[in-house]
Amino acid sequence: MNSNILVQAKDLVKTFHGREVISHCDMCVKKGTIYGFLGENGAGKTTVLKMLMGLLTPTSGKIEIGGGDLRESYPSILKKIGSIIETPIFYEHLTATENLALHLSYMQLPKRNIEESLQLVGLHQAGQQPVSEFSLGMKQRLGIARSIVHCPTLLLLDEPINGLDPMGIRQMRELFLTLVKEKNMTIIISSHILSEIEQMADTIGVITNGRIKKEVTISEVKAKTPTGLEDYFFNLMKAGEQYV
Numbered sequence: 001m002n003s004n005i006l007v008q009a010k011d012l013v014k015t016f017h018g019r020e021v022i023s024h025c026d027m028c029v030k031k032g033t034i035y036g037f038l039g040e041n042g043a044g045k046t047t048v049l050k051m052l053m054g055l056l057t058p059t060s061g062k063i064e065i066g067g068g069d070l071r072e073s074y075p076s077i078l079k080k081i082g083s084i085i086e087t088p089i090f091y092e093h094l095t096a097t098e099n100l101a102l103h104l105s106y107m108q109l110p111k112r113n114i115e116e117s118l119q120l121v122g123l124h125q126a127g128q129q130p131v132s133e134f135s136l137g138m139k140q141r142l143g144i145a146r147s148i149v150h151c152p153t154l155l156l157l158d159e160p161i162n163g164l165d166p167m168g169i170r171q172m173r174e175l176f177l178t179l180v181k182e183k184n185m186t187i188i189i190s191s192h193i194l195s196e197i198e199q200m201a202d203t204i205g206v207i208t209n210g211r212i213k214k215e216v217t218i219s220e221v222k223a224k225t226p227t228g229l230e231d232y233f234f235n236l237m238k239a240g241e242q243y244v
């Protein structure tokens with residue numbers, strides 16, 4: 001595998017109860033980039049992200065992360081992946097700090113970076129509060145803190161800005177850009193908020209009916225559709241392959 005590539009999925013298939021929801025899906029994510037993962041409701045984004053995280057086993061196909069086969073490198077590779085997939089669940093009676101400490105101990109890692117991670121997501125003053133007292137947005141921020149506390153190289157973020165206020169959305173966008181620039185992380189982020197993806201992503205992957213329809217750099221998107229990503233996405237959905 002090309003050394004510039006961190007994640008490569010080849011010919012992925014996932015079947016649930018005989019129904020193929022991911023169909024021969026190929027995906028390629030370069031190191032040190034943000035990959036905006038787009039698709040309509042039910043297109044297959046969460047299912048692919050769960051397979052990249054090892055939470056679901058593909059029916060067939062191959063996933064390589066950092067040049068190694070995900071299945072063969074499991075579970076040690078988990079230490080290099082951070083994720084927020086669907087609604088994050090916490091021990092509600094424990095504090096934010098205790099939840100992050102528990103996460104690190106599950107991963108058999110030293111209790112480091114807890115304060116820094118809470119600071120990065122704007123929860124530094126809430127570290128000693130039980131999670132049961134957190135708002136939806138605070139839980140989402142804590143989920144992001146948990147995804148980065150072990151300093152992963154790959155972040156899988158499934159709609160991570162759900163529930164955040166406008167300030168929070170901007171702070172998280174800036175955080176994700178900083179993590180890539182300063183901590184060398186690679187991020188795959190799914191979101192329906194195309195304006196956010198447009199401001200962050202280097203590459204866009206569009207999935208339709210379980211298959212990547214288009215992988216394109218953001219500069220190609222802008223060249224093709226000067227009015228921006230939203231129009232590019234809608235034109236692609238409407239016109240299909242004729243548009244690309």
Ligand SMILES: Nc1ncnc2c1ncn2[C@@H]1O[C@H](COP(=O)(O)OP(=O)(O)OP(=O)(O)O)[C@@H](O)[C@H]1O
Nearest residue numbers: 016017021022039040041042043044045046047048
């Ligand atoms: N555990 C499961 N059992 C059966 N079908 C499933 C399961 N998980 C997902 N699916 C189906 O797989 C398809 C893809 O779902 P997925 O959640 O991956 O889509 P998505 O692109 O993340 O959608 P959304 O944008 O609505 O979150 C859907 O048709 C869904 O019903």
